[in-house]
Amino acid sequence: MDESKFYALCLQGDVTAAYEYLQSLPNKNRKYEQLEMKYYHRFFGGKPNFRFKTDDPWIRKVLLAYNQYFLSVLTRKSVIDAETRLVHELRLLISDKVLIDSLDLIEEKLEEIFKEKGYQFLGGVTSPFRGPYIWRTTDKKEFRVELPHQTQDVTVYFLRDFIMQSWIHFATFGEKFAGGWAKEDGLYYVDERPKKKRVTIESSEFQVSYLKHEAQHLSDYGCFPNLPAKDLEYRAKLVELIYEPKPYRLLKKFFYEAKKDPNYPHPYSSYVLMTKLSQLAFGKDVIPSLDQWKSVDSVRIQNWAWTLYDEHTGKLETNEIITEGII
Structure with a gap:
């Protein structure tokens, strides 16, 4: 089982989808059989303890x-x-x-x-x-x-x-x-x-x-009051990438978390971030498979994160209106 995928669905607030994914797996080992039973009893069995x-x-x-x-x-x-x-x-x-x-x-x-x-x-x-x-x-x-x-x-x-x-x-x-x-x-x-x-x-x-x-x-609360949660998360995740010595650790998390729905600030900010990085790294809007990110140089990822962060800050400072993505 791909546990990252399973828990990403839970983090998107859709335990039903996570449970359906778990049910669909063939030849589950004892660990995942117990996990399926645990989710059944809490969420779908009708009598949670x-x-x-x-x-x-x-x-x-x-x-x-x-x-x-x-x-x-x-x-x-x-x-x-x-x-x-x-x-x-x-x-x-x-x-x-x-x-x-x-x-x-x-x-x-x-x-x-x-x-x-x-x-x-x-x-x-x-x-x-x-x-x-x-x-x-x-x-x-x-x-x-x-x-x-x-x-x-x-x-x-x-x-x-x-x-x-x-x-x-x-x-x-x-x-x-x-x-x-x-x-x-x-x-x-x-x-x-x-x-x-x-x-x-x-x-x-x-x-x-x-x-x-x-x-x-905390910094953004003072500089840009009332900034929407999806923008706050986007900026904070860029800062993580700027300073993370092994950015693949974060890219893997953002990859599985990504969801194109502004109602979910964390998954949506990950979706926008990964989409923008995909444009810079591979020249396309579709987010590539996770394996392809392993070959991308860490320094390049950090530099792209700096660029995206400064670009976003500039737009906030000039009150520029954007119709797609973040803001």
């Missing part, structure tokens, strides 16, 4: 409400209907339930209650779906990050003791997850990972794929 990292009855009800929402949206059910049910379930768990019918307002109330219980709660949307991050422990450290044409001083908050990590973690049984995010007050890093997913602060995965990526977001 959830394990919560808390005994608090109120918290368990909140987590259950979000899990039921995840089950719906990840299996091609109506997002509007799923959000309506989520509003109904969560509203029953807050004090002024009669007056609130907005998920944003409900999550503000949830944040207050979780704080009283000793947890941090970050609601909102990890595009394209809702789903909170809920954790107990936070530590911080200061970094100075080199970015194209500038340096950025950042505070990184290291987060541990999670009881929920939004829909990506749920869709992949923790195999994939948001490694962190940027807010105006600093960067947030998920420091609680499976043993095989742990990285050191000195590694390229942390220094480039996390620190530079998220620091670029």
